[in-house]
Amino acid sequence: MVELKSHEEIERIRVAGGFVASVLAGVREKAAVGVSLLELDAHAHAMIDAAGAHSVYLGYHPSFGAMPYPGVLCTSVNDAALHGLPSSYVLADGDLLSIDFAAELGGWVADSALSFQVGTPDAESARLIDVTERALAAGIAAAKPGARMGDISSAIGQIGRDAGFGINADFGGHGVGRTMHEDPHVPNLGRAGRGLPLRPGLVIAIEPWFMAGGDGYHIDPDGWTIRSADGSRTAHAEHTIAVTEDGPVILTPRVPSAS
Ligand code: MF3
Ligand code: CO
Numbered sequence: 121m122v123e124l125k126s127h128e129e130i131e132r133i134r135v136a137g138g139f140v141a142s143v144l145a146g147v148r149e150k151a152a153v154g155v156s157l158l159e160l161d162a163h164a165h166a167m168i169d170a171a172g173a174h175s176v177y178l179g180y181h182p183s184f185g186a187m188p189y190p191g192v193l194c195t196s197v198n199d200a201a202l203h204g205l206p207s208s209y210v211l212a213d214g215d216l217l218s219i220d221f222a223a224e225l226g227g228w229v230a231d232s233a234l235s236f237q238v239g240t241p242d243a244e245s246a247r248l249i250d251v252t253e254r255a256l257a258a259g260i261a262a263a264k265p266g267a268r269m270g271d272i273s274s275a276i277g278q279i280g281r282d283a284g285f286g287i288n289a290d291f292g293g294h295g296v297g298r299t300m301h302e303d304p305h306v307p308n309l310g311r312a313g314r315g316l317p318l319r320p321g322l323v324i325a326i327e328p329w330f331m332a333g334g335d336g337y338h339i340d341p342d343g344w345t346i347r348s349a350d351g352s353r354t355a356h357a358e359h360t361i362a363v364t365e366d367g368p369v370i371l372t373p374r375v376p377s378a379s
Pocket of ligand 2 (some may be wrong): 231232293294325358
């Protein structure tokens with residue numbers, strides 16, 4: 121069931137969204153060659169505790185997870201696209217890191233993700249990250265009242281396909297509110313003009329993820345980490361947004377970080 125949120129509820133999600141954005145900025149600042157994924161997770165966990173927020177990842181156990189989720193961040197490196205577990209892996213020069221973070225603050229959840237390189241960037245990774253961000257922006261721009269879900273999906277898919285990147289629609293965006301995963305599903309591929317009508321009060325996470333190679337993925341033996349089937353690099357970007365009478369509003373606006 122799709123639940124529309126009131127102005128007051130959207131303002132509360134915006135508060136959670138500001139916190140989520142501040143954690144992503146803090147993790148981005150800390151991420152560097154020689155830093156482990158577990159250190160990044162610990163940094164985010166400390167920020168959660170300091171804010172009186174709660175992790176919605178830690179212990180999360182949906183049907184697709186082989187075990188309860190062990191961290192507060194998803195840390196997906198290079199060919200890992202989504203749900204990379206924070207491990208003792210130490211970041212190396214040129215790694216493409218995707219950080220996904222959601223948390224509850226004051227009873228409301230926000231969810232956001234970004235991708236960047238540590239150390240020396242390369243042109244093809246930079247293009248992958250840039251196209252993913254542009255697909256996110258296009259998906260958000262399409263989230264106008266009176267449009268349909270397929271307008272968001274098709275805007276995302278078209279940008280990824282035009283760039284020649286692999287797309288798999290098994291995982292996508294979702295409603296956000298009191299919990300992290302609510303109706304509706306927000307696919308990364310679709311047909312314009314089809315699907316759920318977008319009404320003011322709809323709060324959704326839009327989250328394109330693209331692969332530099334083909335459309336296939338596989339899941340690691342850990343039951344969580346989603347990797348490109350061909351080992352190509354991947355990028356992921358996500359915002360929680362509200363559909364309002366005045367158009368789409370980003371509830372997790374990026375906080376500038378030093379790096
Ligand atoms: N934030 C992810 C999403 O956008 C979900 C992460 S799965 C978890 O759907 F188990 F880590 F929470
Ligand atoms: Co999400």
